[in-house]
Amino acid sequence: MSQTGASEPRDPHEDERPRMRAVVGSTRIEEEIFGRAFDGRVVRRIWEFVSPYRRKVWIAVAAVLVFTLSQLTIPLLISVAIDRGMVPGAPNGLLIGIVALFALAIGVNYIAALVQERVTGQMAEDVLFDIRRKMFSHLQRVSLSFMDKTEVGRLMSRLQGDVNSMLEFLETSIQSVGDIALLIGIVAVMLWLDWQLAVLVLLVLPVLFGVRVLWLTKARAAFMAAHEANSVTNGALAEAIHGVRAVQAMGRAPLNAELYSGLVGRTYRAQLRASKLAQIMIPIVDSLTGIAMATVVVAGGLMVVSGRIEVGVMVAFLFYIQRFFDPIRSLTMQYSVMQRAMASGHRLTEVLDVEVDVTDAPDAVPLGPEDDGSVEFRGVTFGYDPKHPVLKDVSFRVASGERVALVGPTGSGKSSSISLIHRFYDVQEGTVLVGGRDVRSVTQESLGRHIAMVLQEPYLFTGTVMENIRYSSHWASDADVIEAATAVGAHEFIEAMPGGYATRLEERGSNLSLGQRQLLSFARALVADAKILVLDEATANIDSYTERQIQKALERLLEGRTGLVIAHRLATIRNADRIVVLQQGRKIEEGDHDALMAQKGLYSKLYDLNYASFDDLPEAVTDADRAAAT
Amino acid sequence: MTAPQQPAAPAERAFRRTAEIDSRQGVGAVARITRMCFRYPWRAGLAFAATVPAVLMQLAIPVILGRAVDSTLAMGGDSPDVRALVLIALTLLAASVLRGLFTLVQNYAAESVGHALAQDMRNAIYDKILRLPFSFHDRTHSGDLITVGMLDLEGVRMYFSTALVRTLLLTLLISVGAWMLLSTNLVLGLFALSFVPFAAWRSSVMRLTLRRTWLILQEKLGVLSQVMEENLAGIRVVRAFAASDHELAKFDVASKDALDLSHQRIDVRVRNTSAMTLAFFAAMGLVLLFGGRMVAAGEITVGTLATFLTFMTILQMPVRQLGLMVNAYARASTCGTRLFQLLDMPVEIDDAPGAKELEVTEGTLRLDNVGFAYPAAGDRRAVSGISFEAKRGETIGILGAPGAGKTTLMHLIPRFYDVTEGAITIDGQDIREVTLASVRQAVAVVQQDSFLFTTTIENNIAYAAPFTEEGRIRGVAESAQLHDYVLGLPQQYRTVVGERGVSLSGGQRQRLSIARTLMMEPAVLIFDDSTAAIDAGTESRIRGALRDYAKDRVTLIVAHRLASLKHADRILFLEDGRVVEQGTHEELLALGGRYTALHDLQMHRDTDVPDQTEDAR
The missing domain is CATH 1.20.1560.10 (ABC transporter type 1, transmembrane domain)
Structure with missing residues (x-):
């Protein structure tokens, strides 16, 4: 057990700067938690998701009202039983009758509670899943530039955290209807029973409300502080776990433990304060309830004695008083819930409102097997931001079955070009043609089948090897998958894994080597069996053995297909039928290797630099290019 | 950037939250x-x-x-x-x-x-x-x-x-x-x-x-x-x-x-x-x-x-x-x-009772018949029978196919794992018998996949020595060829990097990782395939900048690129956890074995031998 306490980290320097360098964890910049309590626009958007369940909402509201009514009836029935059914000389059947009514009330209460809670709970869950699905499917269509800009983590917190606070909101909203009804009901019944006594007792109500609201603002600050301190501490813990190897290697463990202990101490104090504030409400509520009850005892007692009211009424009052606080507590809490929900709802609508800028044209036709595998750029100008084009008036053509290498320094527009073939983005000027048709005139789905793409970073999904290779090519049989894996030379290592093709890949294939992952992604493209293969060659330095394997697989993959390769390796470039050289968004050279060497342009210059791969250019050069390109 | 080369250890499921x-x-x-x-x-x-x-x-x-x-x-x-x-x-x-x-x-x-x-x-x-x-x-x-x-x-x-x-x-x-x-x-x-x-x-x-x-x-x-x-x-x-x-x-x-x-x-x-x-x-x-x-x-x-x-x-x-x-x-x-x-989990690697601090005098690293098997791998040893000695100022290159045991070997020297056979000593002191902190102080590793902390670049560089002078941070950043890049960032050394900060490219991460390791002034400096994402030119500039630095310590370099290793005083070629060839670049080439084969494989595109490019084609 560490007992380091809250001592300061050792610090030989007096001035502030170096001390600040010793930190663990980081201050998490959280998204805004509370918004305005009511935001019409957000509520309208949410209502769109609720409205398919309108009927259920009304049922739930009706049930909650019935439930409240039955709750109100119970003390009344008790009071009637006392005043009528139990007095000496009352007919024997009367008490039984009242108790029968009581039984009816609790029966209704039971059914109403059952209906209300189940309908509300399940409806809220349904809405939550609907919102999540809508967002998820929307994200499948929004422009990739939005996806590039937005962190996955942030999107996930919207898909999960924000959706959850909506759930809370939906559930408690219907409950609130019941709470308001209960509060009004209690007040009304009291006034009806005896308005003077009611007025006396109800005097505590505004006090209770006022205290609660005052308390809430103070308490919320303390709760937030505790929450924040806690999440900073947990963040530091997560950092330690993820970075444990680095921490140990650099001998920071003792210092980090001291620093962490400081964070823990801060959390401890913040949480104690929050506890204190949470508990302080208890004696206040109890005292106010006590005052109300004492009032009933004195004033009500006098009224009973004077015959103004009957004793049952006094008992009923005592019962009602004990029910005061619950609805007030949930109603005041509802305010925070609403603020949270509006903030979340705002973020949800932000995602839902992201425009989809690439959609199928109304008269789009599918690209079919009869369309060839040619690719053509005709005077293409394109920029992620139209003001800063990354491709300027680029034209070239890849005939069906031809193999073309795209070459150029970082930032020259190679990756953007291949994104356009797939119509990830729409061009600003010119036309991109696939199979002789403008990509904007065909369906995106068919375009996807016509072109297979292998990205620089092999990306695998959690699931079996079989599922990963087959991916979305549902038509491929197991035999097809194995054939593809064999063709790219992956069969052997797959078979060597404990479950063969049924082996599950954990965490995106982290149990495989980079080379193996690459081969699997090749196999995936092979199974898709498209006419055109677009490939962004990996830049990472792989060991020579793996590299040779990959080159062989690549040859197999390109067999009989149109190939457009962003090439980094000289071997790949030399094997191409033609080379297109891009620089700062313009096509500057085109031709086969010998022709380009004879031209003595950028290509020959790059080639003569004799780097192992074109991406091995000194970073100083590429950094400058990047700066120029962006 | 190669595969996790250890046998996949059976995952510890005891900490999992499952219904079962x-x-x-x-x-x-x-x-x-x-x-x-x-x-x-x-x-x-x-x-x-x-x-x-x-x-x-x-x-x-x-x-x-x-x-x-x-x-x-x-x-x-x-x-x-x-x-x-x-x-x-x-x-x-x-x-x-x-x-x-x-x-x-x-x-x-x-x-x-x-x-x-x-x-x-x-x-x-x-x-x-x-x-x-x-x-x-x-x-x-x-x-x-x-x-x-x-x-x-x-x-x-x-x-x-x-x-x-x-x-x-x-x-x-x-x-x-x-x-x-x-x-x-x-x-x-x-x-x-x-x-x-x-x-x-x-x-x-x-x-x-x-x-x-x-x-x-x-x-x-x-x-x-x-x-x-x-x-x-x-x-x-x-x-x-x-x-x-x-x-x-x-x-x-x-x-x-x-x-x-x-x-x-x-x-x-x-x-x-x-x-x-x-x-x-x-x-x-x-x-x-x-x-x-x-x-x-x-x-x-x-x-x-x-x-x-x-x-x-x-x-x-x-x-x-x-x-x-x-x-x-x-x-x-x-x-x-x-x-x-x-x-209650026992800490398997800890200070021996009464352990003293490691005293670095000559700065000699020695491996004596070192062998190691991962706990999950039973008797199958990841490395075995490795012996070599490196004196202050020497550079040893380590080479081998993925899975040959290079990283494993490198992880034994700072005692990330304890050897299961033989011994590793620094100036005659078995690293298991001195304090762990002093070993980690003396042996620094630039890891293959380096973890960046979500904090400023300077905090990251100074991670091992947070109370250091500002000037030293700059110095090591310059040696690691990171300084110019940092100056181009909006907040320079105060730019926050890591998971929730500015994302760095693989090469930049590796250079940052090198800088932060240089900070430690170790007696043994290990580059564990940590330049794979750095281009050849930058890498040779880093090498140049470290020439003096390397004089005061033993440097071990694991790499795939022969160019990164050929200047080493000695090169060890690992296969299946054993040293199968060793010597200088020239000696190994003369041997005409595996090293030569690998050299030929890389040759047709190797940058440091321009006159051979034509032949390879």
Whole structure:
């Protein structure tokens, strides 16, 4: 057990700067938690998701009202039983009758509670899943530039955290209807029973409300502080776990433990304060309830004695008083819930409102097997931001079955070009043609089948090897998958894994080597069996053995297909039928290797630099290019 | 950037939160947490002490109310005894206020025990995690450890207030209350209490069911978020294969799975709570019916009846909470089991008893017949029979195919793992016999995949020496060829990098990692394939900048690119964990073995031999 306490980290320097360098964890910049309590626009958007369940909402509201009514009836029935059914000389059947009514009330209460809670709970869950699905499917269509800009983590917190606070909101909203009804009901019944006594007792109500609201603002600050301190501490813990190897290697463990202990101490104090504030409400509520009850005892007692009211009424009052606080507590809490929900709802609508800028044209036709595998750029100008084009008036053509290498320094527009073939983005000027048709005139789905793409970073999904290779090519049989894996030379290592093709890949294939992952992604493209293969060659330095394997697989993959390769390796470039050289968004050279060497342009210059791969250019050069390109 | 080359260790599943593992509980953990709570005897004692008067005041209220009703009824219409009423009212008020105050004290003291316990546990967990060796972290999922440190901690923290104190509270409330009712009127008391066993049972069953299904639900939601997260992270693949329908289908399956269970859970909750409410009201109906008859027959007073009814309403909530209490024990048991398992985990790599600091004099590193097998690999050794000596100023290159044991060997020198055979010594001192801290100080590794901390670049560079001069930070950044890049950033050295900061390219990460290792001034500096993402030109500039630096230490370089190694004083070629060839670049080429083969393979594109490029073509 560490007992380091809250001592300061050792610090030989007096001035502030170096001390600040010793930190663990980081201050998490959280998204805004509370918004305005009511935001019409957000509520309208949410209502769109609720409205398919309108009927259920009304049922739930009706049930909650019935439930409240039955709750109100119970003390009344008790009071009637006392005043009528139990007095000496009352007919024997009367008490039984009242108790029968009581039984009816609790029966209704039971059914109403059952209906209300189940309908509300399940409806809220349904809405939550609907919102999540809508967002998820929307994200499948929004422009990739939005996806590039937005962190996955942030999107996930919207898909999960924000959706959850909506759930809370939906559930408690219907409950609130019941709470308001209960509060009004209690007040009304009291006034009806005896308005003077009611007025006396109800005097505590505004006090209770006022205290609660005052308390809430103070308490919320303390709760937030505790929450924040806690999440900073947990963040530091997560950092330690993820970075444990680095921490140990650099001998920071003792210092980090001291620093962490400081964070823990801060959390401890913040949480104690929050506890204190949470508990302080208890004696206040109890005292106010006590005052109300004492009032009933004195004033009500006098009224009973004077015959103004009957004793049952006094008992009923005592019962009602004990029910005061619950609805007030949930109603005041509802305010925070609403603020949270509006903030979340705002973020949800932000995602839902992201425009989809690439959609199928109304008269789009599918690209079919009869369309060839040619690719053509005709005077293409394109920029992620139209003001800063990354491709300027680029034209070239890849005939069906031809193999073309795209070459150029970082930032020259190679990756953007291949994104356009797939119509990830729409061009600003010119036309991109696939199979002789403008990509904007065909369906995106068919375009996807016509072109297979292998990205620089092999990306695998959690699931079996079989599922990963087959991916979305549902038509491929197991035999097809194995054939593809064999063709790219992956069969052997797959078979060597404990479950063969049924082996599950954990965490995106982290149990495989980079080379193996690459081969699997090749196999995936092979199974898709498209006419055109677009490939962004990996830049990472792989060991020579793996590299040779990959080159062989690549040859197999390109067999009989149109190939457009962003090439980094000289071997790949030399094997191409033609080379297109891009620089700062313009096509500057085109031709086969010998022709380009004879031209003595950028290509020959790059080639003569004799780097192992074109991406091995000194970073100083590429950094400058990047700066120029962006 | 190569594969994880160790045999995949069987994942440590003991820290996982699954319904299956949750069902294995131990009483031992609960006992231990209980003992730990009494490390704060004053606060714990206060919580218990305040519980007793809080319960008594709670129970007094129905009695006082009944008294009020009775004395009201006893008064004649013309002579109201105001004094008596006021007295009762004041007693009632006093009881209410005292109940509130004692409850405040009880809850606050109980929670403060929990928070204090959490504080200690947090420090202990953090300490432990940082001390457990690499082998532990290899087999333990980091996400599991995080949940132990967050959720399991929470379960233990809540134990004192939701389990222990609540047990006392409920026991007192129910037993004293029952005794009061039964001694007042046996039959009516039995009716009033008739809902208690049923509600206690339903509530416990419900809580335990909800707990179990909650864990299953979390697993299902985990699958769902994995589907979403992988989709978003791999959105380019999804788009490239026009696979959004496929992805939506995956989403729908995972989503429906979770939604169905979620509906079931709501059902369980609703059915049980409604049943409990019904039982409670039914009991109240019985009291009303039979109590009413007794009142009519003059056997009991109206006040007594009111006492019974009020008492029931007071008892209703705590009885429903019995389930929460049962749940709190179950939770503490499983959470505690996991937590203690972590805290009790033996630290396999630690200072030997009486270990002294490593004294670096000559700065000679020696490996004597070193062998190592990963714990999960049984007898299969990742490296074996490795011996070599390196003196200060020497550079040793290490080469081999993926899986040959290069990284494993490098991890033995700073004692990330302990050798299973032979010994590693620095200036004649076995690294297992000196303090771990001094070994780590003397041996620094630039790791293959370096972890960046989410903080500024300067904090990252100065990680090993946070109290260093500003100038040194610049110096090492310059050596690592990082300085110019940093100057181009908006906030320069104060730019935040890492998970939530500016993202660096692979090459930039590696250069930062080199800079931060240089900071350590070690006697042995190891580059573990840590320049793979750095281009050849920059790498040779780094090498140039480190020429003087290398004079004062032993440098070990693992690399794939021959150019990174050929200047080494000696090159070791590893195959299947053994050194199969060694010598200088020239000697190895003359040997005409594996090294030569690899050299030829890289030759056709090797940058440092320009005159051969033509031949290779």
